Every structure is written in structure tokens, then in C-alpha cells.
Amino acid sequence: MQELHDLKDEDLRGLAPEAVTALAQQMLQRLRHQDSEIKFKDAKIEKITFQLARLKAWKGGAKTEAMSAEQRRLFEETLVEDEASLLALLRQAKVEAPASSEDSAKTRSAPRRKPLPDELRRVVHHHEPENTNCPSAECGKPMTRVGEDVSERLDIVPAEFFVHRHIYGKWACRCCQCLVQAPALPQIIDGGMPAAGLVAHTLISRFVDHLPYYRQKAINARSNVHTPRSTLASWSGQAGAALEPLYEAHKRFVLAARVLHADETPVAMLDPGAGKTKRAYVWAYARGAFDAVPGVIYDFCVGRGARFPIAFLGAAGNDRKGWRGTLVRDEYKAYDSVLSAVPDRMAAGCLAHARRKFDELLRDGGRSAVATEALQHIARIYRAERQMILMTPDERLTARRESTRPLWEQLHAWLALERGHVPDGSATAKAIDYSLNHWPALTNHLLNGEVSIDNNSIENLVRPWAMGRKAWLFAGSELAGQRAAIVMSLVQSAKLQGHEPWAYLKDVLTRLPMQLNSRIDDLLPHNWQRGSEATRGSLQLL
Template sequence: MDFTTELAAFDPSPELLAWMEKRVGGLVEEARTRATEIHWRDVKIDKLTLELAYLRRMKFGVKSEALITGNRDLFDETLAADLAAREARLAEEREAAEMGPHQPPPEKPKRERAGRQPLPEHLPRVEHRHEPEVCTCGQCGQALVLIGEDVTEKLNIVPAEFFVDRHIYPKYACRPCATVTAAPAAPSVIDGGLAAPALLAWVMVGKYIDHLPLYRLEQQAARSGVSLARSTLADWVGRIGVALEPLGDRLAELLRQGTMLHADETPVQQLDPGKGKTKRAFLWAYRSNVLGNDPPIIVFDYQPSRGGVHAVNFLGAWTGALMVDDFGGYKVLFRGQVIELACLAHARRKLFELHQANGSPIAAEAVRRIGELYAIEAQAKGKTVEERALLRKTYSQPRLAALQLWLLHTRKSVADGGGLANAMDYSLNRWAAFARYAENGFYPIDNNPVENAIRPICVGKKNCLFAGSEAAGKRAAVIQSLLQTACLNGIEPMAWLTDTLEKLPSWPNRRIDELLPITLPA
């Protein structure tokens, strides 16, 4: 029985009946409109809450990419204004929706401070003996006998010390033959240059590992009374970059011999002299598999844009599995013989940020389930590929299947357009690529290895601000590839580059692999 039939039992007049039907219809339509408004207000509040949580972490949280001092004040002012604006808008929306105050997430437990760490054993020890002023007892005058020693170690340093190498080549003559004999001059990577290999290595490591602009290296030398003009330092950087190009090319060839690679990209600023400002270029990064037997290699490829054609050109005819994020530029690679692997850390990060922002129980459950997968990976650390494959088949695959079913079921009850819906859709739309790592023990679970390799570059971007030209960016990519690869392999980059620059001028090309900062399998 509908409303009209029920109302007719009271025998109202036709006018009253028409008015009441119109009134009830209006109330129903108003309720529908109100429900729609509440839905989109909830979506807006969800979005503002996420933005506010992100801005708070940017301002108050621990950041891996700190801004340079020159831009810090301006950044803080802008960020503070954004925070105030988001908080005001969020308060208005909550007041309109008659929502209670947001409860912040519980504080993390404080980590107990570790004790003093032992000093590295490989460092040379300089002993300083502190004997008593007298060798006799201050009470009875008898001779003192050594019964033990108290040893205290303190870490010390000798700052960079400049000195001059004098190379003397005696000349000997044969009077009967009228000939002169002398040792041949040692070849140099920069003909006629005043810098020894160690000084050149110091400049390269300072610029590309410690990310110090050349003017700061100039200032360091000046404090020691040595004049090194920036133009001279820049000339050395350019010449060393050219000299190391064959090593960089060979490193890329060896990287492409692997059957699984990580890939990522990060923007850098490049000077655009014609317009008097900078333009955006990109540093593409490719890293070898951390779970296989391949030597650790990181190769940077500097390109003027983020177009996927650059990844295609770098990889060429390479086939294998490629771990990437959801950037569309890589999609063309997966139409051929390249297998797509998706980074589970990206999926987790979206859900984690959502839970941190509003304490979503659904996001918390998703993060917990993903945490179980990472716990299995922790158990597999140090095991063989075969052992890891067995662990994944036994424990990871069932959990992945259960996680997918849970996401599909839960997604039906989540409103479209919100942060939670977007985070869940991100995982579901690429599920095959996310779960593919568990098919064997060779594929990694995430793209963290290459992201960790890029992180130091972000520090350099803040210090050096921009690349002077595309050619300068490509030279920097070669030097960074070699030095970062040395670090990945536990090789001290300064020592490696010094030795390499000493050998490079007379080194045969057929033995170039011996100069690389990696250990190749026999």
C-alpha cells in the first residue's frame, strides 16, 4: 500500500490530497539532494584531511629531501600558509557536516638509544701513552710495577691536506754515442694539467657524492692557501667526464645483461640560456636485481624529457622483467617481451598515508595484510633463490589471493571518488603486476633499491640547483653511475677513482672490465 492509498482512508479533500502529495514528493527529493551533498562533502573532507596530513608531515615530520638554506625560509612561509588554509577549510566542512573532532593517531613509542658503537677496526691507530709524572710510589717511595692499562679510543681526523708531487726525470748522456736517456713521462688523464689523479678524484667525489657545488670546493682549497678557480675545476669535471665515458658505456652494457631490472626517474632543472631561466629535464635510473647473482650496478641516463621513448632507447632489444611505478611512459615496453613488475611499496604507501591521515580501519587492515607479505620477505633474506621461491609459494601466494579477494569485496562498500577508493583501485587495477613477484624467488617485491639509489641525487639537486646544459647532465650521469656503483659494491669511491685515473691513460681497451668498480663473476 503506497502513501496515496493510505491517505485516502482518511477521506481528505482533493485539494488537501494534492497538496500533501506535492509536499511529500518535495521532501523525498530534498532528502535525495541532501544525501548527495553529504556524500560529496565526505569525499571533500577526506581529500582535505589527506592534504593536511601530508603538509604536516612535510613541515614537522622527518624528510629525506631537505631544502637548501637559501630557499628554506620561503618554503616554510608557503607551507605554513597552506597548512592554515587547509585547517580552516577542513574546520568549515566538519562544522557543516556536524562531525566530531578528528582524533590524532597514537604516538609512536620512543626508540631506546643505543650504546656507543665501536670504532671501525680498519682505521689506523695512533697511540698516545700517558705515563705518570713519577715512577715511584707517592706514599712509600718504592718503584711502581705495571699491572694493566686503561685504553680509551677517540675518533680523530686530519683535514684534506694539499701538497705538491715533484716528478724528477734525470737525464743521462752517452758521450761516445752522443745520446740522451731518460725515463718516459708518466701519462696523464689531462695532458699538461696541474692536478694529480687524487686531486681530480677529490673534486669528482666532492661534487657527485658529497654534492658540493664547485664554488664550495674552491672555498675549501682557499682555506688551505691554494687557489683553484671555478673555471679550472669546471674544466677538470668536463675532461674527466669524457675520459670516463667508455667505462660508463660498458657499465650500461653489463647492466642490460641482467634479466631483471629496476627503473625510475627523477626531475632535474637544466639551464635554458635562450629564455634566461631553467627547464625541466629528467635523470632516468636503472638498477640491477638485488635478489639475483648480478653484480650491484646503478646506471643514470640524463634525458631532456620524461617521454617513454628514452626508456625504450636505453633498453633497446633488452628482454626480461622490469620493476617500475605506474608511470605511463613504461607501458610501451610491456607490449613486447618485457614483463611488468609493480612496486608493492607504492601500493602500501597510499594506504598508509590514508590511515595516518584519518585512522581508516580499512586502510589499516590493508597495511596489516601487506605487512605479512613483507614479513615473509624478511624471513627469506639471505636465503637462496630456490628457498625464497618455496617460501613465497607456501606463504605469500595464499596471502596475496586472500588480499585480492578482500580488496574486491571491501571495494564494493567504499564510495567512489574518495582517497580510500583511489588507493584500493590503484592496487586492484595492477594486481597481476603486483602479485607476479611471488611466482619465483628471483623477482623483488618492490622498487625500493632504485629509489634508494636516487635519493642522494635529490640532495645534489638542492645544492647544485640545475645542470648547465644537456651535455653537462650526461657527463654528470656517467660520473654518478660509476661512483654510486662503487658505493653499492662497498668500494671506497675516492680510492677507486684515484687508481682508475692513474691507469686509464695507458690502459688497453680489451681489459676495460678490470677498471670497473664491480666484481664480475669468473
């Protein structure tokens, strides 16, 4: 039967009434089907549009104080995935609809993505027409290349294993019957299978990317490389022992600072005798937040008592009296003993901790006029401090005397006044007392331009341990925890210096067996310069 839209008036004149009725019914049925499809498509577009609008509302209305940093990061990643999925569905649903001028304008005004880094390897693909003669029938002459359009797409090659084959030539004198051969290059793991790059990759995977050994084993197996968990652990153990002298040198560097930040975080440690885990602690010490050469060092300890930081800070370099300077810390009582253990140690408090006391009063929909006003006072102080980040210590101290000292004086007077209006033992009284009782430490930075107003910098440097303990679950032993502290100290300090962790660790592990003890400081993160491959023997990839 002919298509209905192709029928003409003369075609219908010769048809019987029954045929005309059948055609009319067929046309009506088709119209109903098309109407149903349009309604379904409109409903689908409306549903996707609603979901996309709701997603954008969530994205714009997310409260940073309502969730932890890790939850917020996961929330944002999920939003990006969902938004991309919904936009793809919406484009698919509108595939037959012509693009409006408004959509075209939005596309043109969309911000450009960040360009791909110049240091990435480029694989160039040339695309030219098969025929470069003029397509015009009247011409047909060869055309001239007048330009080009370039587009870039990011790609990846998964981790590739390869083998270093070292060939040591043997040279013999037939007259003297003597044999000469180049000495074997020293390796970080003598007589073992892994090169420095593989050992560094194993350490980075565990202590930076937080991959347990069983996951590394499965990943390596996809490349047909068999690395049992015990083998990976053995490599890490030997590398950690080799890095210990560098760790001690790094410790001397960090403890040479006049301003230190300190914090601690719990880590589970296996207790084989009890058949379960027990709580251990990682103590973190970092050079001042305004220090021109940053650095952090970790100390794995079986407890949280004051004796652990006292032992660590009391063994700085060759000075038996221990480290001296200003210690930025929270109000954990153990730090009182640490500060009194050596003369000339001063305490600096953390404004972020004082702020959290008031912020807790407003959580879960709570209402507190005192907390709201306290947060406003503290916000003004932080706004002023942000203008001083790039100043020298002397300039910062002068600026604080002129701009932030009056704000602190106003805050103190207001807190003292409000304390008399709230009952003892209340949550508001405890929040106010925290600031008033520790006022000298909180305002120590007003006397020293090198001191930060809070301890946030060290808290950020402790975060990798919090992420790691969720992946590894626990440290296998005290020695394992100490090895982790060695690697984490060097790698995190390398990141602070802007170094790529694997490149730094691989180069250090390659050079360390040949490094003189008197020049061990050359391998510290703040002194490191990539070694020359030309000095390490020839490399031929087969």
C-alpha cells in the same frame, strides 16, 4: 670583621647591643641571599629537566610517516644536539651536588660506544709518572710496571694538499751523443696541474657530498690553493669524458641482468635561450634487488617520454633487439611502451606504491577502516617477505608459494569485496582500483624468485639526485647532466660494492690512461681491485 660562622659565645658577650643587632641583620641578609640562590638554582634545574623530558617525549613519539626521510634525518640530528646541550647544562647546574647511587648505576649500565675502526691511523702518546720510585718514605725502591690503561680519542686533520714532484733523470752517452730518459707517466688531465687524487676529490665533493664548485673553491682557498670555479668545472669535464668508455662497459654489465628496476626523477637544467631553467629527467636502472652483484646506471635525458628508456634499453650490448627480462617499475604509462617495444619483456609492479595509496587516506588525521585493514594485510606480506631475503631464488619462490601466495589471495578477495561497498570516484575506490587494475604486475614476483615485491631499492638509488639538485640547483647543460650521470653511475655502484668512493675513483683515474681497451672491465666497480702503488713510479714527499 670575623666570619659569622667563626664567632663563639665568649666573642658575643663583650659586644655592645648595637653590634649584636648589626651582626644579626648581617646574618639574616646572608641567609636570604643564600635562599635566593638555592631557589634560582632549583628553578634552573627544574626548567632544564622539564626541557629534557619533553625532548625525550618528542624523540620517542616521532612518527615516521609524518615527515619525509630528509626531514626525519634533520629532526633526529637536532634532537641529538639539543639533548647533548641540555645534559651539559644539567651537569653544570648540579656540579656542586653529590652524585647519587642511582646516577652511578645508570652510568655503569650505559651501553658502550662502538669501537673506533681498526684501519684508522693511531698516534700513540705515552704517559708515565715522573718518579717511578715508591712514594713511601720507609721504602723508596724502584717500582715495577704491572699494566696500563688505554683510552682512545678520535681526531681529524683537515684535507691536506701536497705536491707530486716527478723527477725524470737524463742519461747521456758521451761517445754516441745519445740521450735516454724515462717516458712521462700518462695522466688523466694531460699537461694540467691536478693529479688523479685531486680530480677524484673534486668529483666526489660535487657528486657524493653535493658541494657546488663555489663552495669547493672557498674550501680550497683556506689551504692557500687557488682553484677558480671554471678550473674545477674543466677538471670535471675532462674526467667525465675519460670515464665514458668505462660507463659504456658498466651499462653493458647492468643491462645483462634478467631483472631490472627502473625509475626516473626530475632535475632542473639551465636554458640559456629562455633565461631560466627547464625540467630534465634522470632515468635510473639497477640490477635486481636480490642480485648477487648489484649495480646501477643513470641516463640523463631532456624529457620523460617513453622514447628515452626505449633508446637506452634497446641498445644493450651487441643485441639489436635490446634488453629482455622483467622490469620492476611503477605504473607510469610510458613503461607500457617500453615493455611492448621488445618481446619477452615482463612487467613487475611495486607493492610500496599500492600501499601509499591507502596510507594517503590516513594522513592528516584521516579515518578509514578500509585503509587501516588494507595496511594490515600488506604488513603481513612484508613480514613474510623479510624472512626470505637471504634465500636463493628457488628457495624464495617455494617459500612464496607456501606462505605469501595465500596472503595475496586473501588480499585480492577482500579488495574485490570492499570495492563493491564504496562509491565510484571516491578516494577509497581509487586506492582499491590501483591494486586491482595492476594485480598481474603486483603478483609477478610469485612466479619468479628473482623479482622483488617493490621498487624501493631503485628509489633509494635515485635519492642522491634529489639531494644533489637541492645543492647544485640545476645542471648547466645536457652535456653536464650526462657527465654527472657517468660519474654518479660509477660512484654509486662502487658504494653498492662496499668500496670507498674516493679510493675507487682515484685509482681508476690513475690507471685509466694506461688501461687497455680489452681490459676496461677490470676497472668496473664489481671487478675493481686496488692497483699497486709500486707500479706507478716512486713517490717522495718533500
